[in-house]
Amino acid sequence: MITLNKLALLILPVMFWTLVTVHAVDRTPIRYRPFRCRNGWSVSQTFRCDHFRHCIDGSDEEGCTPASFLEVPPLNVTVMVGDLMNLTCRASGVPTPIIEWKVYGKQPEAYCDWISEDGIGQLSCRMRLIDSGNYSCVARQLNVTIETTPTAVKVIGNVCKDGFFNEVGRKKMCIKCFCSGVSTLCHAVDLYRWNYTMAMNDWKMKYATISDTQTLNTKIFDEFKDVPKNVTPYYFLPFRFTRDQVGSYGEQFRYQILLDNSSYSRDEPDVILQGYNTTLLFFHKPPLLVNQTNQLMFRFHEVNFRKPDGRRPTRDDVMTVLAYIDVFLIRMYPSKGSFAPSEAPIVMDASTQLGYHGLGKVTRIEECRCPHGYRGTSCELCDFGYHRVMRFVRTGACMPWEWQREEYYKVSTTTTMRNYYYV
Numbered sequence: 001m002i003t004l005n006k007l008a009l010l011i012l013p014v015m016f017w018t019l020v021t022v023h024a025v026d027r028t029p030i031r032y033r034p035f036r037c038r039n040g041w042s043v044s045q046t047f048r049c050d051h052f053r054h055c056i057d058g059s060d061e062e063g064c065t066p067a068s069f070l071e072v073p074p075l076n077v078t079v080m081v082g083d084l085m086n087l088t089c090r091a092s093g094v095p096t097p098i099i100e101w102k103v104y105g106k107q108p109e110a111y112c113d114w115i116s117e118d119g120i121g122q123l124s125c126r127m128r129l130i131d132s133g134n135y136s137c138v139a140r141q142l143n144v145t146i147e148t149t150p151t152a153v154k155v156i157g158n159v160c161k162d163g164f165f166n167e168v169g170r171k172k173m174c175i176k177c178f179c180s181g182v183s184t185l186c187h188a189v190d191l192y193r194w195n196y197t198m199a200m201n202d203w204k205m206k207y208a209t210i211s212d213t214q215t216l217n218t219k220i221f222d223e224f225k226d227v228p229k230n231v232t233p234y235y236f237l238p239f240r241f242t243r244d245q246v247g248s249y250g251e252q253f254r255y256q257i258l259l260d261n262s263s264y265s266r267d268e269p270d271v272i273l274q275g276y277n278t279t280l281l282f283f284h285k286p287p288l289l290v291n292q293t294n295q296l297m298f299r300f301h302e303v304n305f306r307k308p309d310g311r312r313p314t315r316d317d318v319m320t321v322l323a324y325i326d327v328f329l330i331r332m333y334p335s336k337g338s339f340a341p342s343e344a345p346i347v348m349d350a351s352t353q354l355g356y357h358g359l360g361k362v363t364r365i366e367e368c369r370c371p372h373g374y375r376g377t378s379c380e381l382c383d384f385g386y387h388r389v390m391r392f393v394r395t396g397a398c399m400p401w402e403w404q405r406e407e408y409y410k411v412s413t414t415t416t417m418r419n420y421y422y423v
């Protein structure tokens with residue numbers, strides 16, 4: 001039989017262990033650096049000097065000092081393209097500041113490696129031509145940050161003058177940076193060629209008629225049977241061939257034509273592209289062969305197009321249209337005395353990061369250093385939180401939502417906001 005004394009000896013250790021474990025529970029995140037309070041308790045180091053007492057004795061709010069820089073990067077750095085650039089920054093304070101880096105106000109991209117430990121930050125980047133710019137060190141304590149004077153980094157080794165890049169494989173062929181008019185830093189992008197295709201009679205294809213190539217007054221039809229019989233119809237290409245197509249600059253577009261009458265009009269364009277109020281026309285110059293399949297091909301290059309007024313477009317004109325194609329039309333030709341959708345394929349070259357397609361690398365596509373609010377190889381897209389407004393530059397400027405809201409309230413007293421899109 002268990003006596004009372006023995007029972008007490010069994011219960012008391014359990015009670016003591018229970019009391020100890022209750023006091024030792026740590027509710028801070030699993031991955032944390034502890035701060036030891038004066039009374040022996042521990043709290044997360046992230047609570048240090050946050051103007052709120054987490055230690056009962058308030059010791060986590062004692063001895064706080066603001067961050068200050070002990071070592072900063074030089075004001076000017078010159079680096080050869082392809083070389084490593086190393087910057088070091090050191091700061092002190094309580095709690096120990098976390099060192100971060102910014103390039104034109106953004107976090108460095110994947111071409112850079114950086115570490116922060118005990119107030120010392122190091123940045124190492126394999127420099128490209130587009131990596132010239134202002135690099136700054138930021139010391140952060142909770143929500144308080146200090147920033148160094150930017151380091152002006154110049155990357156040298158471009159075979160072309162500023163604002164140009166050299167075509168891949170041709171050292172003396174320099175191409176002007178487009179960059180949507182918001183940057184002059186670019187280089188040849190490291191991408192591969194690929195293509196996408198569809199049949200001309202695909203269910204996604206629509207049809208159109210135009211009344212004037214000057215204004216491009218276009219009427220769209222979902223079904224070919226609805227197209228009037230007394231006008232020349234056009235294929236109206238669907239989404240995959242429109243919108244952002246800057247990755248197709250200098251690449252091919254191919255399709256087939258079959259006709260049975262050589263007396264066709266040569267005054268109407270074979271291909272019409274329109275984007276950002278710019279229209280480009282392509283005319284197939286050689287005569288089409290009757291009762292044979294004609295392979296039509298052109299490159300998205302300024303030498304293959306002309307404007308409605310007959311002038312030759314510039315590279316900026318072509319890139320502006322490719323940045324956001326609103327309308328992509330292909331002329332239809334009669335076969336057996338009437339128009340009908342063809343089963344022939346359409347093939348459009350583009351670019352990709354994947355090289356297993358076996359089509360080689362693209363040669364004339366740029367990659368730009370985009371400022372705040374822009375993304376894409378040619379800065380043709382607005383970053384998240386920014387929306388396009390057709391002002392300032394030809395393709396419109398990407399402005400933050402707060403700016404859009406202020407502009408809207410200048411002309412409206414309603415609370416209904418306009419719709420904006422990421423373009």
